[in-house]
Amino acid sequence: MRDVAIIGIGNTKFGEMWSRSFRDLVVEAGAGAVEDAGIDGSDIDALYGGNMSAGRFVEQEHIGALIADYAGLATMHIPSVRVEAACASGGLALRQAIMAVASGWHDIVIAAGVEKMTDVTSDALTDIIVSASDREWEGMAGATFPSLYAMIANLHMRRYGTTREELAMVAVKNHHNATMNPKAQFQSEISIEAVINSSVVSDPLTILDCSPITDGAAAVILAPAEDAKKYTDCPVYVKASTQASDTIALHDRRDITTLDATVHAVKKAYEQTGLSPKDIDLAEVHDCFTIAEILAIEDLGFVKKGEGGKATKSGMTALDGEIPVNPSGGLKACGHPLGATGIKQANEVVLHLRGDAGRRQVEGAEVGLTHNVGGTGGTAIVHIFSR
């Protein structure tokens, strides 16, 4: 197997993009990545598209063919593959694209993630997002997605003493980071009080504990590592790409305050690279709700189980902390177009490893990690990248 490098990245602005269609968004991200890599579209050998639910959001399936077509690649008849793992669809597209290059089946591969979420009613939105959980045993019983994470939050608070303020600090930190990210959906500071006093969605989570509804797309171009310097002076190398699954429903888990899929995926990633949490200079993690970032930093090994809230409050995960988490603003403030998120996370790490992250740059970053979760942890995907 070959080593793989990222030679180009592209990202739309994230937000409520009323004037842009699903097609517009993914083509803009892809074209940006092609331009960034300095290649021509005709150099691309295969395409992997990550998308959760275009079938319901825009009533379109056959997403691989659609993206290839609207990107002008269909006339080259390249293989184009859509993958789906709910909110981890982007990370999964990246992983499959890496496999395609590593295997030698393809040389230059583009992975693009996209979701256009704002063209449906809010009732439909709630229902579509529930389809990431177990429809028959969770959704049909009345669970919404925030209510599932609220159960996790309640147990985490009770068992480990995690406080309401600590949860809120995740949102405050990520909003602060997003003020330095021109592509972020919310580029404004918020306060702990604002989070706690905003409308309750599912107790204890308020609207400001939840990632927003977002349109957006992101893309990366991959090449064999040995060829990467032909295309760019600053390739970013894929050191690990791992994935694990778990029961889709929360009630079947051994413990809902740990996402075992994350634990298993990151364990493999550390084993494959010989790295430990101490070696990670920054991480983009899956903060679909504030509690999710607390689970993530625990399950990824940055802090001990139960200490995620305190660590967040202490500033350990701030941009100038020991391990900056979600410099992009995370799902919370950069936005969470479901299928795009996993690839946006990789783009963010690439910017830092290149030294191109502007005002939010993590100085001297050499190694970055991304962590993308599907549903409430039925899927977790971890990538480790280095300069």
Place this chain on the structure above:
Amino acid sequence: MRDVAIIGIGNTKFGEMWSRSFRDLVVEAGAGAVEDAGIDGSDIDALYGGNMSAGRFVEQEHIGALIADYAGLATMHIPSVRVEAACASGGLALRQAIMAVASGWHDIVIAAGVEKMTDVTSDALTDIIVSASDREWEGMAGATFPSLYAMIANLHMRRYGTTREELAMVAVKNHHNATMNPKAQFQSEISIEAVINSSVVSDPLTILDCSPITDGAAAVILAPAEDAKKYTDCPVYVKASTQASDTIALHDRRDITTLDATVHAVKKAYEQTGLSPKDIDLAEVHDCFTIAEILAIEDLGFVKKGEGGKATKSGMTALDGEIPVNPSGGLKACGHPLGATGIKQANEVVLHLRGDAGRRQVEGAEVGLTHNVGGTGGTAIVHIFSR
């Protein structure tokens, strides 16, 4: 890269399975394949699931995690990947699973395809299936899926003199084959007159020119070819796995009487194997409509462009013909659970290469081909297998 073999297959009965859920179906197919391979579930390293539109058919996404969970594999935390390419989702899952083994990332991999189509109204069905075509430029303009293939049929008839009887012969042949397939949805003979005189769906296609609405699932177990004999006395080897794309909308094609995606995919498959159409002993092709089988046998090189109708009428593609096509009964009579079809096709070829196809056995079959199409040809996937 490693060579890959199929060591086990499983298939549910295809049909209107009112008493079986999406989950029941895919678990039955997977368990059948595991039993056939003589392995234990705990031997499985990764899962690939092919499914077109569970998001709309059963309001469930996150299909990889769901299948792994209900198959009892989630507690092993294996990577589980859902892929989608409309009606070619099964073939695509197989191809990605082959890549996973060929690359060395995984050893024992299961690919499972599933669709549960009969839990929605017929209006919803029509609308969901249109999402395999270009929603904005075809579906929104009023095109149904049969109407798109009817346009292809009309032009093929006008340009090449293909007759109504020749189209009907595809259905008659495939129904005849299905009488010998206990897993087929329709195990009954039909006549040319019955096809021509049944209700018109979109002129010239009648209801008996169309593949039915079907519930079903199919699975295969893959292993490195070098290990295959450890598991089975009759491994079937993957000789080629190729995929090509085309514009998603018909009106953007250079010629709608040829599926260029098929032409490009099979060209690569013949190049990779050094085989030619003459070397293929049987083929399972994508006859979602009768005209589609005629295009397929032309585009795959079994007959010259324009001669597919005559060849079918002559008996060339019958079970005792020069190149038996769709011995299973094809999509037309075996049934077409969208995401399962591509894997069912592989299962059928495996049965013949093992000599286990019962009354429909193609005697002495050494090499078989499968051809799975997404939409009206935005995706085509070709596999060649040998004993």
